Amino acid sequence: MSATxxxxxxxxxxxANWLVRLFDWKPFLAFACLLPxxxxxxxxxxxxxxxxxxxxxxxxxxxxxxYWVGIENFQYLLEDPLWWNAVFYSVFYTGIATxxxxxxxxxxxxxxxxxxxxxxxxxxxxxxPWIVPTVLSAIAFWWIYDPQFSIISFLLxxxxxxxDNYIDFLxxxxxxxxxxxxxxxxRGIPFVAISLLAGLQTISPSLYEAALLDGSTGWQRFRYxxxxxxxxxLAIVMTFSIIFTFTDFQLVYAITRGGPVxxxxxxxxxxxxxxxxxxxxxxxxxxxxxxxxxxVFATLFSYFGLARRKWQQGEGND
Amino acid sequence: MATVxxxxxxxxxxxxxxxxxxNVDIADGEFVVLVGPSGCGKSTLLRMLAGLENITxxxxxxxxxxxxxxxxxxxxxxxxxxxxxxxxxxxxxxxxAFSMKLAKAPKEVMEQEVGRAAKILGLEALLQxxxxxxxxxxRQRVAMGRAIVRxxxxxxFDEPLSNLDAKLRVQMRAEIKELHQRxxxxxxxxxxxxxxxxxxxxxxxxxxxxxxxxxxxxxxLYDRPANLFVAGFIGSPAMNLxxxxxxxxxxxxxxxxxxxxxxxxxxxxxxxxxxxxxxQLREDGIPATVVLVEPTGSETQVVARIGETxxxxxxxxxxxxxxxxxxxxxxxxxxxHLFESGSGRRLAA
Numbered sequence: 001m002s003a004t005x006x007x008x009x010x011x012x013x014x015x016a017n018w019l020v021r022l023f024d025w026k027p028f029l030a031f032a033c034l035l036p037x038x039x040x041x042x043x044x045x046x047x048x049x050x051x052x053x054x055x056x057x058x059x060x061x062x063x064x065x066x067y068w069v070g071i072e073n074f075q076y077l078l079e080d081p082l083w084w085n086a087v088f089y090s091v092f093y094t095g096i097a098t099x100x101x102x103x104x105x106x107x108x109x110x111x112x113x114x115x116x117x118x119x120x121x122x123x124x125x126x127x128x129p130w131i132v133p134t135v136l137s138a139i140a141f142w143w144i145y146d147p148q149f150s151i152i153s154f155l156l157x158x159x160x161x162x163x164d165n166y167i168d169f170l171x172x173x174x175x176x177x178x179x180x181x182x183x184x185x186x187r188g189i190p191f192v193a194i195s196l197l198a199g200l201q202t203i204s205p206s207l208y209e210a211a212l213l214d215g216s217t218g219w220q221r222f223r224y225x226x227x228x229x230x231x232x233x234l235a236i237v238m239t240f241s242i243i244f245t246f247t248d249f250q251l252v253y254a255i256t257r258g259g260p261v262x263x264x265x266x267x268x269x270x271x272x273x274x275x276x277x278x279x280x281x282x283x284x285x286x287x288x289x290x291x292x293x294x295x296v297f298a299t300l301f302s303y304f305g306l307a308r309r310k311w312q313q314g315e316g317n318d
Numbered sequence: 319m320a321t322v323x324x325x326x327x328x329x330x331x332x333x334x335x336x337x338x339x340x341n342v343d344i345a346d347g348e349f350v351v352l353v354g355p356s357g358c359g360k361s362t363l364l365r366m367l368a369g370l371e372n373i374t375x376x377x378x379x380x381x382x383x384x385x386x387x388x389x390x391x392x393x394x395x396x397x398x399x400x401x402x403x404x405x406x407x408x409x410x411x412x413x414x415a416f417s418m419k420l421a422k423a424p425k426e427v428m429e430q431e432v433g434r435a436a437k438i439l440g441l442e443a444l445l446q447x448x449x450x451x452x453x454x455x456x457r458q459r460v461a462m463g464r465a466i467v468r469x470x471x472x473x474x475f476d477e478p479l480s481n482l483d484a485k486l487r488v489q490m491r492a493e494i495k496e497l498h499q500r501x502x503x504x505x506x507x508x509x510x511x512x513x514x515x516x517x518x519x520x521x522x523x524x525x526x527x528x529x530x531x532x533x534x535x536x537x538x539l540y541d542r543p544a545n546l547f548v549a550g551f552i553g554s555p556a557m558n559l560x561x562x563x564x565x566x567x568x569x570x571x572x573x574x575x576x577x578x579x580x581x582x583x584x585x586x587x588x589x590x591x592x593x594x595x596x597x598q599l600r601e602d603g604i605p606a607t608v609v610l611v612e613p614t615g616s617e618t619q620v621v622a623r624i625g626e627t628x629x630x631x632x633x634x635x636x637x638x639x640x641x642x643x644x645x646x647x648x649x650x651x652x653x654x655h656l657f658e659s660g661s662g663r664r665l666a667a
Contacts, residue, residue: 204401204403206399206400206401206403207403207405209368209370209397209399209403210397210399210403210405210464211405211416212369212370212390212391213368213369213370213390213391213395213396213397214391214416214417214420214464214468215391215417215420215421216391216420220420224405224416224420225405228407229406229407231407
């Protein structure tokens with residue numbers, strides 16, 4: 001009996017209302033789902049970026065909307081020794097800090113990849129410098145670099161007696177530049193180390209065993225297996241790291257404000273200095289926009305120079 | 319080429335003993351297969367031979383030299399891994415030439431040696447490819463090529479065929495065996511597949527739970543399994559093992575069946591073993607009820623019950639009986655195996 005009722009019953013043909021039909025229409029559904037994300041990106045990313053680029057071509061100051069001046073701001077910057085100085089220090093800062101971060105980060109990742117007691121605890125501790133808000137760690141470094149209360153000076157002079165005088169970390173140009181780079185390296189190592197550690201863990205242990213049987217030394221295993229197999233992730237992490245370092249603002253602004261005598265200005269701090277405290281919004285925006293070519297170049301270099309490898313998974317090359 | 323001697327080797331990972339004193343002698347040029355179920359310690363033993371695991375106690379000698387404290391690269395062995403362990407960022411040529419590159423061999427030597435191995439394995443056309451551009455069988459061959467190039471004293475294979483599909487496995491099995499016949503290098507081969515062991519080995523080492531159960535040529539293991547484990551492990555379909563004891567008119571099985579015992583059988587037999595292929599269809603046989611019929615073409619596998627005792631049979635002739643019908647079967651008297659019920663040891667029948 002149940003069989004007959006089952007076959008006799010048919011689904012009633014309901015006329016769905018227009019709203020239901022609208023949401024069943026794929027293009028509309030896709031549009032509706034994309035809308036929130038697209039809206040956020042437009043308001044908080046595209047608009048400020050567009051506004052910044054627009055401002056760079058005007059003579060806006062705080063309190064007065066400006067006029068279109070074409071590339072006048074950029075022409076001025078090209079003759080501005082402070083801008084050149086910031087360009088130099090941005091490139092120098094990024095270069096040295098990246099080398100430092102990757103050398104130490106890779107070394108740390110290799111250490112953490114071994115079987116160590118309390119492995120996960122160690123990994124968590126490694127991440128600490130990265131979790132702490134930058135401004136907080138910047139203030140800590142400010143103290144570490146203080147001419148009078150520096151713990152480094154205290155150790156070297158009072159405790160160990162290696163030096164006779166306290167070090168003036170931030171008082172003159174080159175010590176200040178290197179002090180900031182050291183702080184940036186300290187802050188950047190965790191990101192590099194943890195990312196590279198993730199990369200190291202994708203390398204099959206049997207490759208090392210095979211290499212061991214092939215007669216390799218430890219250095220050869222690093223040189224011929226670890227390093228080339230880490231290259232793809234290294235390239236991506238390096239791209240990110242270069243972008244973050246080049247556009248760094250907080251650390252420098254919190255520790256030196258670009259001083260002494262403007263020697264530690266990065267492009268980002270200089271742009272802020274000119275634009276907000278200095279009131280020259282147009283010129284500040286032009287400095288910020290002048291970072292874009294450097295970033296595009298760095299990104300393209302990392303991406304094309306290092307990322308794609310023929311042996312990797314992906315589209316076939318044969 | 320060299321002999322390999324494994325003397326009373328033990329292995330413990332912390333408190334866990336995985337090998338309890340293993341002894342195996344391998345002659346020069348012999349193809350030895352270590353076979354056993356997962357976790358029996360066969361791969362560990364191979365890795366100890368390769369130097370990838372240290373030896374807790376006992377001795378391993380390759381040729382005249384005890385290698386317990388010799389690092390892997392100085393043992394003069396080559397290993398083919400289960401996942402092949404090809405260097406993904408190197409071409410086939412570079413993979414095969416890697417050991418020579420590390421030894422700073424001149425380019426001409428590398429080309430000559432790789433060329434020789436590639437020719438043996440038919441890899442000449444693939445030398446500039448990357449591993450991911452190769453099929454499973456080709457990768458397997460590259461892994462063997464890498465081993466051949468080394469010109470080792472001993473080849474080690476760690477379940478090399480388990481990642482291949484069934485058809486390719488049969489083909490590569492033949493290729494490995496042929497390669498061994500050509501090169502005559504002492505080979506130790508680990509597998510859990512008893513068919514691989516039977517078809518390839520000069521000598522099989524059956525392992526279980528860290529012990530060696532039996533060592534011998536394949537057919538000896540088939541004909542005279544030393545104990546219940548080997549009896550059940552070697553042969554496919556597996557040997558029928560029936561519990562019971564000697565009684566009136568033969569072997570009284572627990573399920574109620576009475577099976578014929580050979581004249582020479584002694585009293586203490588607790589388990590009666592008969593291979594499916596050693597049961598015949600006979601008019602004057604024991605009546606049995608068919609439970610399942612599986613024709614494979616070359617033979618017909620039938621599960622039939624005598625009383626409550628199920629027996630798997632493999633007949634060369636085609637069986638038309640259907641489940642529920644009665645057939646008459648008879649174990650071949652000379653091919654019955656009898657085992658002690660407690661220890662599982664073979665009784666000299």
